[in-house]
Amino acid sequence: MLSYIREFITKIGYVLKVRKIESRFGINSSNGVSDHLKAIEANAKERRLQFM
Numbered sequence: 922m923l924s925y926i927r928e929f930i931t932k933i934g935y936v937l938k939v940r941k942i943e944s945r946f947g948i949n950s951s952n953g954v955s956d957h958l959k960a961i962e963a964n965a966k967e968r969r970l971q972f973m
Contacts, residue, residue, distance in 0.1 A: 922946060923961050 925945065929937050939951045948954050 922957055 922942070926937055926942070939954045942948070942954045942957075943951065946954075946957075948957070
């Protein structure tokens with residue numbers, strides 16, 4: 922999911938809407954997308970802390 926979002930931002934220049942992410946990945950609710958995005962964010966924070 923993260924690579925898809927990065928690629929979209931690079932090509933189009935703005936962040937995806939939640940509905941577009943839902944349809945792309947077959948997620949049935951905006952809450953499901955939110956949970957995935959929170960997990961990606963938490964993972965990124967953990968990585969940053971490892972390098973401090």
